[in-house]
Amino acid sequence: MDDLKIAKLSFIGALFTLVVISLGAWVRLTDAGLGCPDWPGCYGLLTTPDTADELAKAKENYPDTDIDVGKAWREMLHRYMAGILGLYVFFITFISVKYSKKNYTLPVLLSVLIVIQAIMGMLTVTMLVKPTIVTTHLFFGMLTATLLFINAINYSGISVSPKRIPFFALVLISATWLFLIAQILLGGWTSTNYASLACTDFPKCLDQWYPKEIVFDGAFDLIGLPDVNYEGGVLAYGAKVAIHYSHRITALILTVIYILAVYTVLKLKEHIILKKLMGVSTIFFILQIILGISNVVYSLPLNIAVWHTMNAAILMAFISSAFYYCLISFYKIK
Template structure:
């Protein structure tokens, strides 16, 4: 039962993450400007009059019936996902008491979900602050990654006795991917995706004028500096340019790591999947710039990022690495024997 629930929760989490990206990219994040309901009601249908009045007052604003439904459907599904995760944790605790099987991962997941719910509330009540929205994105991916780990463990997926260096490469790959996704989230939440409208150069220059100080100041309002001034274009350029450079570094590392995995027959499927996903992700990122951020391509870019997280969590699970201490002890013993 835990395995089946974990698998269904994993599929739902993937859908919720992609739907969240669609809500954000279609400018529907404030479709219902309060939380958890919509103008104090359970659904946009019950708040129809207030939504229509807000839309009439500002037809280009964030509130409309379609945007409200997008936002609320995302909340409904996220709430249902949270309920499923609570059930998985409860069943895991029962098994722990009965059989002694650890329930650490499900309990950790419950903590992540609670924090993620708070971030979802703050995303609305704090009016889309970039730091909160980016953390909300990363929280969704943390849920997805943890569910991937739980499902693989419950499914009895075989683990490969990897050396310490390969396990270290796998952990480095996951860490770099998370950092690059955080950069991508920062681009999206600051609306900097088209700050460099050309490719491969940026504003017809390999090194355009940039303002890194304001670009990566965390505690500020959307579109504002820490002092409350309008965020300069050079800061938006710095955000976009940093994400491009990160894509080169992380993409090269992941492709190198996939090539290293190809040496092991039992890991070749994962290696090929990783290489394909990396190349697809790079292509989607370039397409976002070349075609001026079409909604479908932008959402697909987020979806492939989520799939990459699942792949790398799966690879880390498969690589039952040797602990650093045990690795050094083995090397020392081999030297003594020699």
Template sequence: MRLQSLLKITLVFTLMVILMGAYTRLSDAGLGCPDWPGCYGHLTVPDEAHELSKVEISFPEHTVEPEKAWLEMIHRYIAGTLGLLVLGILILCLRSQDTPKRLPIFISILILFQAALGMWTVTMKLMPIVVMSHLIGGFTLFALLLLLYLRTGAFRIPGGDSKARALLPLALIGLGVLIVQIMLGGWTSSNYAALACTQLPLCEGNWFDNLRFADAFSPFQGQHPSFEYGVLDYATRMTIHVSHRIWGLVTALTLLWLAFKLFSAQSQVMRNSAYLLVVLVLVQIGLGISNVVMHLPLGIAVSHNGGAALLLLNLVFINYALWRKA
């Protein structure tokens, strides 16, 4: 298989892993299987009588919930397939003289670290810093695979567009702002703070006087039997939620300003990227508002994660195109 085709398939699988991970987390199935990499000591979810009897002996404090367990295992199956695809990419890149070597090696190391984070997510009982790191790792993998795809393909940017070249700093700032917003979203989700505020535009009550930034963004939350459903009090979760909303406004304005500036670029590629950027930002705003108004419906919440991933890819593409042009 050609490298470009394999990279396309791998990008699709990476998005599937991101979406399935979000679906699993939002379905409260992150501990559907209390061990790793199997499920209650099995490669599939145990359902036979003899298997369940062994579960009662080995995991006396747990009860098998098939729906949650299957969500967790399907996520692991897809992630395992993704790991094999990344291995194939590494082999093809190392065999070819015309492809980058350091980037696919780094991607392979990252997927191994992602596997470790997946294990720690379970063994550390959904500790927020681990869950968020696992999410960020998936987004990083997605972005790096696109970068490798662009670097190994026949993608070319027409030169001579001084207006576009002048947008390099703004594009880089936009990427940085978006990364912070994705991290805030991951922190909001991993601390079960998505419904800490149910009114718009910010929060109900005297929210400003109850902000607790030191507690809200401390990676250390003490010792707990499990972090499932969160361990922080309301004021701390509210602080996380409000921070995500406010920085979301900063992100939207920054990216829309970048898109507006890109509309004047001579390259049709850059103008198309600007149109896509506007659409993705507006869709993300709509999904975010819907999550609040409709109290976090599963489909919309998962789509919000997917929208963030696509926004990241668009910003990576814009930055790559502008740097190549320069």
């Protein structure tokens, strides 16, 4: 097993992770996060309740719950696919440690992340889709795709230019990465708090540049309330407006920084890999803006909302890889 095969397997893993992320978004956006009220089973059964006997048993186990078989299937499909992904990542870690002479810190970290994701998946159910948990679960899913993508780059034998990257380029890429992470977390927070349509017009919000309805009090409470079912959202409307508006403002700041970063990188005479990463990321960045606006203008259609989530994961993978390249180049890590 040579390094190039590990690189290919890692890239396939990154693509498969995008599928799992999309399934998770589909589950969340169709309010199926509690389609199975227990974990790892479903209504006390190993699989979804389908037959009359299974439905009767499920109702006996959870008498106060309305059983929706469609939601249960969506939730269990996501779990099955996530389980397959976990085994796949463990396999990549195994072959990286056993057959490669490269540093295997990243593959091992990926396996640790998979274990954490399994725990977060359980907490998503047991803590009744609490926004803090669901947002973290989503972010770690995107981080899994990102690290698999970076692992693919590492094992593909791509070399970093011997010339150190200019400091101002490092600063701009770092700022882009930090604001992108903040924006992704805000996006997750917007979705999990059902604030995606708190503003129904664009570019204004409620026909105002700064809506008077906005209330920041309680909008970013990470602790939340105990034993509360968050499905459908529990925040007051003003708090939802604050979350949505913050997501827009951060997007605007990120766009300005990103444009400066791309312009700076493309002017570099060397660092071809970095230029390619940032160049390709531009396609996904523009697409993300279009998808975000479309979510508002067309009242959050399911296909666009899922695509918006998946595209954010792709963007995170490319920008994080560019950031990783800059760190290696500037600090001569390798």
